[in-house]
Amino acid sequence: MKDRIMLLSRTAGVVLIALCGVWLSGCAGYVTPGRAVNLQAISEYNIQERFATKAAAPFPARIAVVRIQEAGYYSYTSRGFGRGAFSVVTAREVEKDEHFQRLASLPQVAGLAALNRLLLPEELRSVRDLRLACASLHADMLLVYTFDTAFRVKDHDVGPLGIITLGFLPNQQAFITTTASAVLYDVRTGHVYAVAEATNQTSHLASTWSKQDVVDSARLETEKAAFAKLVEQFAQVWEGVLKEYAPKGGAKR
Numbered sequence: 386m387k388d389r390i391m392l393l394s395r396t397a398g399v400v401l402i403a404l405c406g407v408w409l410s411g412c413a414g415y416v417t418p419g420r421a422v423n424l425q426a427i428s429e430y431n432i433q434e435r436f437a438t439k440a441a442a443p444f445p446a447r448i449a450v451v452r453i454q455e456a457g458y459y460s461y462t463s464r465g466f467g468r469g470a471f472s473v474v475t476a477r478e479v480e481k482d483e484h485f486q487r488l489a490s491l492p493q494v495a496g497l498a499a500l501n502r503l504l505l506p507e508e509l510r511s512v513r514d515l516r517l518a519c520a521s522l523h524a525d526m527l528l529v530y531t532f533d534t535a536f537r538v539k540d541h542d543v544g545p546l547g548i549i550t551l552g553f554l555p556n557q558q559a560f561i562t563t564t565a566s567a568v569l570y571d572v573r574t575g576h577v578y579a580v581a582e583a584t585n586q587t588s589h590l591a592s593t594w595s596k597q598d599v600v601d602s603a604r605l606e607t608e609k610a611a612f613a614k615l616v617e618q619f620a621q622v623w624e625g626v627l628k629e630y631a632p633k634g635g636a637k638r
Contacts, residue, residue: 413551415600418460420545421533422453422471424568429511429575438576442525444631445495449524449572450485451515453531459546461601466502469509475501479609484616488528491623493631498522512570519572526578530567530615532608536560538591552595559591561603563611567619569626578630579622583614 430438452474458465465472489497504518512529519527536543539557543549563585569578587607594600 413595413597414548415551415594415597416459416461417536417543417545417547417549418532418534418604419458419465420455421531421564421566422455424529424531424566424580427453427470427511429513435577438571438574440571440576440578440630441573442571442578442630444627445493446525447496447498447523448488448494448526448528448569449498449500449519449522450488450528450530451500452480453509453515453529455545456509461597461604467505467507467509470511471509473500473502473505473509473515475499479605479612481609484612487616487620491620493627495525498524512575516570516572516575524572527570527572528567528619529570530565530612532563532565532611534561534563534604534608536604537562549594549600551597551600555592557591559589559594560586561589561607562586563604563608565608565611565615567615569619569622578626579619581615581618581622583611583618585611585614 428435453471454465454474456465456467456469456472458472458474460478463474463476463478465474467473485497485499488494500515500518500522504521506514506518508514512527515527515529536547536549537560538549539559565583567581569580570576571578585607587603587610589603594603
């Protein structure tokens, strides 16, 4: 518990120092978003236990969807909810209705639901905490996803919660890269059905980044494209899930 409190304090401290540094320097700056979550690191099982888990979801399946990021996640337009090993981002920054409609329209999907704060505990330690929230929705599967967004100006990598000084950048090329990763879990047992991942990169002329809104719009567009690719990647992976787990000869619930 003490280590988690220290982690949150350090995260908040980095953001505060970054913002103060921008203010003291007398120039505008953009603070890059926080980190993604290592989805394997928040698993509730060790390797041997993972092999022992069984698929228990009926078909057609009800799927709950949630985005998670590092503990104390911060971006220009949103904040993570919860404390512990990770946080949940309930605001839809880049996810559009058509993305979720695409998921809901997949064969053998009975419905799609998003986890909200009312269902989530404040202490988030592992996927089990998310699965318990899914049980309240009577969801059969849980699709967890996270964004890892990185900035690079010429040959310099700007890390998470780093500062990009605005208005004084030379005519150099800047790159934003987002990798969206997802894992599909069984709500009842924690069994992993599938994983999916997609990456998108955009390039920009750094000298045009004169306002925070401009930089963040570029970040959001990159993440939106990565998420759209992730949805299509998941659609392909879902075909494999149905072949392996769905009953032959029709639906079963």
